[in-house]
Amino acid sequence: VQLMESGGDLVQPGRSLRLSCAASGFTFDDYAMHWVRQVPGKGLEWVSGISWNSGFIGYADSVKGRFTISRDNAKNSLYLQMNSLRAEDMALYYCARALYYYGAFDIWGQGTMVTVSS
């Protein structure tokens, strides 16, 4: 059972970036998926979540209108499209699995770093 994030990079403020999370070792469409971020040395912040069939999606106020979560169950993949990036979006982004949308995150990836700087 594994989650592997990718796509993190150094990007200028105002630009866009797309993160991916590849799942393996479990039936991907049995689970909701989430993105959680962490500024190095700081606490965890929930970013966004999506139900197993994409029927329910939620966002933190801090990213609503700028970030879009999506999933492709045929590819066992989760995505986070991040637009209009700000300095405060700079963080390590984790994807995490949950048995149901409002449930606990039982499997986490190792994270991918997003750096926003000019």
Next chain:
Amino acid sequence: QSALTQPASVSGSPGQSITISCTGTSSDVGGYKYVSWYQQHPGKAPKLMIYDVSDRPSGVSSRFSGSKSGNTASLTISGLQAEDEADYYCTSYTRSSTLVFGGGTKVTVL
């Protein structure tokens, strides 16, 4: 979406018990059973320790237990061990259909 309130730090001697509180409102912690706790060692991804207020995932030591009273959830670590030294975070589902984390608690084993 205000963060749940946790003490910044808690410490205890080996073998002792400690409790970490996580205070929210009736719109999150007090309103749902979907409170979970995570342990994070430096440089590592978080690990689920408690879910649905008081349930323990397979493989997690029985020294870890969770409870809730009103708008405050708690994580208790019994028989404190050196390996328990880490950061601990609570999280809860909210009435806004979002999730919110606590600010985190650093546990130090003296």
